[in-house]
Amino acid sequence: xNQNMDRRTFLSYLGTGAAALAAASAGLGxxxxxxSAMSPTADHLFGYRTNQVSGYFDPIEPSxxxxxxxxxGFKYDVVAAFDDIINEAGEKFGQGSDYNAFFPINGSNVHGxxxxxxxxxxxxxxxxxxxxxxxxxxxxxxxYYQGMSVIEVLRDESGVWQMDTSSKYARRINGFTTFEFTxxxxxxxxxxxxxxxxxxFANCSGGVTFWNTxxxxxxxxxxxxxxxxxxxxHYGWVVEIDPFDGSFLKKHTALGRFNHENTAMGLTKDxxxxxxxxxxxxxxxxxxxxxxxxxxxxxxxxxxxxxxDGTLYVANLKNGKWIPVTYEALSKVLxxxxxxxxxxxxxxxxxxMKQYQSQADVVTNCHEAALMLGGMPTDRPEDIEISPxxxxxxxxxxxxxxxxxxxxxxxxxxxxxxxxxxxEFDFEIFAAGGRQSGFSSPDNLAFDSRGNLWVVxxxxxxxxxxxxxxxxxxxxxxxxxxxxxxxxxxxQFASGPKDCELTGPFFxxxxxxxxxxxxxxxxxxxxLSKPTSLWPHREGDSKARCxxxxxxxxxxx
Numbered sequence: 001x002n003q004n005m006d007r008r009t010f011l012s013y014l015g016t017g018a019a020a021l022a023a024a025s026a027g028l029g030x031x032x033x034x035x036s037a038m039s040p041t042a043d044h045l046f047g048y049r050t051n052q053v054s055g056y057f058d059p060i061e062p063s064x065x066x067x068x069x070x071x072x073g074f075k076y077d078v079v080a081a082f083d084d085i086i087n088e089a090g091e092k093f094g095q096g097s098d099y100n101a102f103f104p105i106n107g108s109n110v111h112g113x114x115x116x117x118x119x120x121x122x123x124x125x126x127x128x129x130x131x132x133x134x135x136x137x138x139x140x141x142x143x144y145y146q147g148m149s150v151i152e153v154l155r156d157e158s159g160v161w162q163m164d165t166s167s168k169y170a171r172r173i174n175g176f177t178t179f180e181f182t183x184x185x186x187x188x189x190x191x192x193x194x195x196x197x198x199x200x201f202a203n204c205s206g207g208v209t210f211w212n213t214x215x216x217x218x219x220x221x222x223x224x225x226x227x228x229x230x231x232x233x234h235y236g237w238v239v240e241i242d243p244f245d246g247s248f249l250k251k252h253t254a255l256g257r258f259n260h261e262n263t264a265m266g267l268t269k270d271x272x273x274x275x276x277x278x279x280x281x282x283x284x285x286x287x288x289x290x291x292x293x294x295x296x297x298x299x300x301x302x303x304x305x306x307x308x309d310g311t312l313y314v315a316n317l318k319n320g321k322w323i324p325v326t327y328e329a330l331s332k333v334l335x336x337x338x339x340x341x342x343x344x345x346x347x348x349x350x351x352x353m354k355q356y357q358s359q360a361d362v363v364t365n366c367h368e369a370a371l372m373l374g375g376m377p378t379d380r381p382e383d384i385e386i387s388p389x390x391x392x393x394x395x396x397x398x399x400x401x402x403x404x405x406x407x408x409x410x411x412x413x414x415x416x417x418x419x420x421x422x423x424e425f426d427f428e429i430f431a432a433g434g435r436q437s438g439f440s441s442p443d444n445l446a447f448d449s450r451g452n453l454w455v456v457x458x459x460x461x462x463x464x465x466x467x468x469x470x471x472x473x474x475x476x477x478x479x480x481x482x483x484x485x486x487x488x489x490x491x492q493f494a495s496g497p498k499d500c501e502l503t504g505p506f507f508x509x510x511x512x513x514x515x516x517x518x519x520x521x522x523x524x525x526x527x528l529s530k531p532t533s534l535w536p537h538r539e540g541d542s543k544a545r546c547x548x549x550x551x552x553x554x555x556x557x
């Protein structure tokens with residue numbers, strides 16, 4: 001960071017807004033006004049002409065405290081915590097709070113629906129698991145407390161955010177909810193000819209669509225599916241729900257089945273839908289899906305059909321190409337007598353030819369198909385976001401100790417001709433984790449309207465405050481400018497309580513509120529009488545509770 005710059009106001013440095021950002025980006029030239037949003041991105045609700053900045057704060061220092069620590073002048077309200085009642089039916093807020101998405105009601109910045117993902121359960125929800133096998137009651141709780149919550153939230157006259165439990169929209173979506181399959185695997189032998197699936201779980205991050213629905217990603221699904229004796233191939237998909245319509249529930253098989261982290265939706269120059277996705281495991285790939293049809297705003301939610309008919313691609317960073325993940329392409333690869341299965345793929349050529357008989361088989365066993373086609377294994381690609389200013393694509397590669405990438409990095413992709421529909425790209429390492437940057441293991445991302453990147457970290461609870469992770473202390477939230485003298489320099493905005501990771505940052509359209517999840521505080525607890533965290537420190541409480549909070553205190557020039 002430029003040492004001559006006032007730390008308090010570093011976020012306001014981009015005073016010329018998007019034009020300064022675009023001018024600083026690699027070789028893209030200066031973009032002005034609306035042109036700075038050449039391809040609008042579905043994950044950003046703010047207006048491009050607000051010329052506001054979500055900032056002006058004194059960066060905090062790392063902390064080991066069992067508290068959610070914010071800069072001076074900021075506060076948080078716990079909007080919903082694990083096991084809170086969310087509606088008149090008595091349904092309860094789930095566990096493992098992750099992704100957030102806010103949908104204004106009647107255009108309001110202080111009243112809307114908040115969608116929250118629930119990734120997994122732990123000892124605070126299930127109790128101790130005896131002998132490594134869940135009881136029937138624990139199995140049911142495991143399915144119930146995962147999935148998603150839709151809650152109605154509002155900020156009252158005193159400035160406090162809270163739930164409206166009388167909401168007609170508030171509901172749980174979980175491991176018992178019926179979903180409809182779409183796309184090439186629907187009714188196929190790969191799914192045991194099923195057209196529906198029981199439930200969604202392991203819901204990590206997600207994204208919003210141009211037609212105001214939510215895409216939620218099933219990540220580490222295998223353990224829950226096996227424990228509940230559910231078909232494994234029914235999970236690991238991107239699901240779509242409508243916050244305002246509880247009957248709209250889809251699993252889109254055209255987007256592939258793997259350990260999905262999130263989605264980032266944009267448009268090609270010719271108005272087709274693009275969805276970027278990461279596969280959150282070691283030596284896994286980065287994907288994008290391009291629809292065959294074009295997006296028509298006037299058709300509203302009917303545009304969801306674009307997610308059923310298109311082409312899935314996998315990235316090869318070595319040659320800067322997007323490779324089609326199709327049955328036709330894979331058949332040609334397997335037809336060669338010189339074929340040799342790459343690392344990460346098991347089976348002989350004959351066995352693989354028998355396994356892959358259709359596009360349904362390709363999308364259902366997507367990771368292995370992508371590797372055979374030349375997809376490049378990377379270092380746990382988690383959140384992906386499209387810059388709403390210059391169309392570059394940011395990817396959090398969280399870490400991969402097998403590659404010696406201990407602290408992870410953020411990759412920035414430049415699509416050829418600045419077109420998200422391009423099949424060729426270049427890239428850079430935008431920021432690298434480590435002592436020099438002050439953060440480790442980047443995970444979820446969000447942009448503000450000045451182009452600053454908000455980054456939460458995911459140092460595993462087993463490693464936090466130990467060894468080479470000691471200096472970073474608890475996981476946190478950082479702000480990184482994407483242009484100007486401080487481009488790539490991280491400033492810490494928040495520090496989470498013990499054993500937690502912070503997840504799902506999402507701004508209201510006016511950027512005066514930031515929703516953020518505090519996931520798995522006290523995760524290292526093995527004895528409920530000795531919890532390692534008691535956050536959010538509710539009076540009389542004896543357990544830690546994950547929660548979504550609303551952070552306020554942002555002011556603008």
